[in-house]
Amino acid sequence: MSARLFVILCLLGGCSATTSPTQQGGSETDEPAPIGPIQDPDPVAPDQPDDPDEPDPPVDPGPGEGCLTDLEYFAAEVWAPILQVRCLSCHATGGLAGGSSLVLIPWDEPGALLHDFDVLKALAFEDVGGVPLLLAKPTNSHPAGHTGGEQVVVDSPAHIALQTMIARWRGELGPDGCDAPPEIPEPECDGAIVGPQLVRRLTRYELQQTMLDLIGVDVDTDTLLTAEPVVGGFDNHADSLTVGPLFAEQWRGVVEELGETLSLDGLIECSSEDELCPASFVASFGRRAFRRPLSDEDVVRYLSLFDLAASVDGFDAGARLVLTAMLQSPHFLYRFELGQDLGNGLARLGPYEVASELSYLLWASMPDDVLLDAAESGELASDAGIAAQAQRLLESPRSAAALARFTRQWLDIDRLETIDKAAFPQLTPSIRAAMAGEAERLVANAVAESWPLTELIASDTTWLTAELAWYYGLPAPTETDADGYGPVSLAGSPRSGLLTLGAVLTKHAFADSSSPVHRGKLIRERLLCGELPSPPAGILVNVPPLDDQLTTRQRFAAHSENQPCNGCHELMDPIGFALEGFDGAGQHRTLENGQPIDTSGEIVATTATDGTFEGAAGLSAALSTSDDVARCMANQWLRNGYGFDPVEAVQDGACLEDALLDDVFAHDMHVSALAIGLTRRQHFRERSLDPSLGDTVDAWPDPPAFEPPVVVVGPPGDKEGQGSVLQTPTSGVEVDVVITSQWAEGYCADIVVTNTSDSPVTWLVHIPIDGQLSTVWNAVAEQNGGVLQLQGVQWNASLNPGATATAGLCASGPVPESGDPGDTPDPDPGEPEAFSSDGFETGTAGQAPDAAIWAVEMPDCSGQGSVTVDDQVAHSGGRSLRVGGAAGYCNHIFVAPAGAIPTGPVLHGRYYVRFDQALANDHVTFVTLPDSAGSDLRMGGQGGILMWNRESDDATLPELSPTGIGKSLAPSAQTWTCVEWSINRESGAISTAVDGALVEGLVVDDVATPDVDGQWHNGFTVPDPAAVLFGWESYGGASMTLWFDDIELSSQPIGCL
């Protein structure tokens, strides 16, 4: 297409442009294609024809305003912007779709408009599955597909135009076709033009800059973290940035390592001796990390983490854990742009939200103290305050980081350092680095010196190192900055401004040659905001080989001359040809393979930039004065600054571009006005309130259950040099160790700490321990060999005189003998009360067991259940008790000790059981302990695992959640299993061990643990068993043959045999 086409269209009453706010869609170059389908161009108001004498309009343009004729509408909204741009490359004679029912004629052939009008109209009445064929095909929703893929996005302006066109032809829009407005209404630019409330995850670059400012560490986020989605060239698209599983794991790794290795110098401003220092550290570091002051809840939350580590490993460890957590916090990782409901559908951003907007826009990093103070003082509540801070930030040298990032993404010159250019050995690493520095300095100077856009694009000065100046064939700079760069005049040289930056010329080229395609594509997409579709399938795409007889331009000539390539390549290659005076490594040349280089070029199919020119200077001049380029720059800044595309996402969002451009024009086209202009928009301070804000939000489930790690501790001395040095126990406190449950291999205990002194203490106590600590609550424990150090947590660390703190623990091994310091209750257990069965050895096989020892009970009604002595199966001796456990209510059957059972505070039991098959899903009981009122405490199974069940409220231990089930175990069939329990008749604590190992899911302690004893605590009663019965009671359909042997009951732990 060329300018002529647009003249025709303008004569018809509607001009259309291919300038687009987005750079969507891939094209056939080694360039990243942004995410998402191709979007549609922004309709632009009709221009007046440049030259009314140019070609004859093929038809009478008609009234020109008001209601367009079908042909006018077709020409302006369908033919030029859709058919001739997106369809013609295949749907043409000889094209890939030349055999389809849609064969178009290029615009410059006689009668093309009318021909194409008729061809399309003939297809307008066909439906496929209830959808017009003309909509199904280009949206790639036709059942048979569309070889050219998705060319039109549903609900885009192009889609609406096609819909309207079809409706007109089908007579659905009234006789004149204008009952519905055929055009997208021009945006009203008066009202509130604000975007959505946003949550913006920091990008890797922002994280790197922020970490530098926050903790002074340069974290290589680029290689340590997974890449962001790139949308429209930028990596900060708010709705594409998330914390996925890989990012979360990587960032946790980074932060945990930092937490261990970071020097805390300078981060902690108080003395660790100071009692208030932890809170002060949390508040001051938190204010910088979260970019806002911390609430009291915030401080408490992080202080508890501080205590968790500090109580074991000291102050620094506490600080390090706080740091590790804060850097993973959503308050750090996200910038919140949510604001407060103003009641009019808008939300007003808070001053700290605005502070982060400013600092990330202009510094790509966190706010400094001045900015946070400005938020605190209320300065940022006013437009003037925002403007003052914006100006300060922009003028600060620190704005270089944000500008450099913008420049690299805008011009797509990232990774210049590593792209392969083996064919250009002169392009050394230092030249590449200098090129990157040159690009950043040019843009930074344009901003700092308030250059107009014109001067940025066609600048006659650039910033070079002496080496790069030599490489370019220019004089070395006379004055240089600390990094060795200085200004060099380009006057009289072939170079000019932005487009002849070495970085641009080198990055947008092939590995072994220049590339008019790549360079043209860059300019088309990033300076003109034009769109380029993907090449159609089925066409032989051939990158011309290097040829020592031809210039690059000659090699690529076929692209622009032959159908179907030229449909797109006309939009790129002739622009790139103007830069052919520079090779693939950015050096100037006048000859290529001995032939003179033709640098004439042309821009077509734009709103305001079409024309021919000569060389880089001509191209730069054409672009520098183009309104298309100015508008495109505004769009790039908007998307980069706001993290979304307002033109796409917001009603009348194009007005934001207009407003920004107004700012730029009002400031003599200054580049700096683009950056500052963003802070002056209403969107910077207010947002449209998300209407779903008030909706009920379901509670989020609890975090996954944490498996306390098994602490493996060797004998004392093994830990030398491992950093755990026990501290001196606190004096003036008394420690009571109250054993709450005990089994052969271990015990659980309450640790009661009482302040016996006259002043408040922060307690730390030592307890001897022989085995291994398995779990601890209400305290932080550190085991060093045979000594267990316990310290309080947030809520019980400090004790006033006379006050008591209670912590708990479970451990393996024998019970500790005494606490140190303080008393250890060592109640003389005396002779244990005990019931010891005969192991059923005195019974007769096939008969009920010895009635002197065992009573048979059928609690409900007499049925098929049986209890008999079995001389074929035994755990010890020669006999056991065989229970023929049948399903059904009447078949319940048990044996119980004929005499008294132990009555001490803790009832211990031990038995061996053997099942002939695995426990079924149904609920069963095989041991039950009724109290004197007959209410049972039952040990049995459900869901295939061992379980306790309380008759009074049917509570189960563990809870029958998947996690809970996982914390008990399924006894093996055909195997003797040793089961031990202890039931504390005073505290209600229960513990259960199988084959000597405590079963975590079968423990009741004084803290309700979800999935374990959570439900148990709901209707908590302290059991007081009056009897113990062994047998079978099935509530579902489960039957079982099982054997008991070696049953013992005692007031003391028993152990397995």
Added chain:
Amino acid sequence: MLAGMLGMAPRIAQAATPNTARRLIVFFSPNGTVHNHWRPLGSGSAFSFAPGSILEPLAGLEDQLLILDGLDFASVANHEPGMAAMLTGGGGANTPSAGRSVDQAVAAGLFADDKLPSLELGVQTSAWGATPQTRMCYSGPGQLVPPDDNPANVFKRLFGDVGVDPLVLSKAAIRRNAVTDVLWNELSGLRHKMGASQRIKLEAHLASLAKLETGLANNPAVASCQSPAPPAATPLYGDSHFEGLTDAQIDLMVTAMACGRTRVASLQLSHTVSPLVMNWVPGVTEGHHSLSHKSDSDVAGVASYVAAERWFAGRFRYLLEQLASLPEPGEPEGTMLDHSLVVWASELGDSRLHECKSVPFVLAGGAGGAITPGRYLDFGGQPHQRLLLSICHAMGLALPSFGDPAHGSMPLEGLL
């Protein structure tokens, strides 16, 4: 749903054989192929690789390979659509494969409770950010699963706890859990302060935390697992590092599987439209994508592309040899390769035409008896969704269809 109740539900296809593969590996190299340099000579079980052809570096392993010709991506053409369709076969959220890529479908369907249901590795996949052009794994429609391009990161994630004092690990785990609790509470609380469009970000974050915290318990320790040495520190970008990064990732992948850390893994080498200049391969000076578009008349250009493709074939061979050198854990005989299903995939057929017809697929490994390797098969234009379904069946995942149900409702006949 109603149709299903009336007995019209799609037949639940069962794997044709009770044998299943223990693990699935996807190996990707970009930009399609040049068929006349790729196709083996012969057919069926009597085939060989022509001297100088792309697959010749696999010579000697023929009895472990299934060369698949004539598989088309139905209704899909070009680089980016090909990349998106390659492992997903299209298909929306409501299809049996739920828009997942085949590796993710197998991981979700069979190994969801593993510590690492799947492991995604890449080499130089991310210089252009995360886009459908640079990603091949999907957890749902439009949901990209990123690969980890950094072997040092991968090592730390997989083996960082090997050899560390258990007491140190235990303390770290307690603290990490306390931190997670704080983050969890913050995120769930923050959800109430925003509307639905932003809330989903925090919920995705929560889901990520939940995924991190699932235990290792489901992956039994494997006795034969050798704790690997950490990979050498290598820059992640730059063509000259591509070779070293590739081998480091292959080594990590094989060790991770030998150690039972995961049962599904993928290795994505660069991405479609790859600018990679494989300058370590003699005769290659242009970017891979440029080379992939050399027409037959450009004899030197095509030769250069074939040389590049042969390098990928060599790395595929290296992966197979690594798997073949290790005994299958828990088995008295047989190698890991015998129990693995390895898939070499690409996103285009003939790249010069931007078509996804006769996309080159090579399967390898015994798949635990689920497939019969040692054959060269031509499926004559059948949709590749059938291959993806067959892969699921070989793994023991009995889905009724894969990807777009219009194309993937039956497995490839004669493959399993």
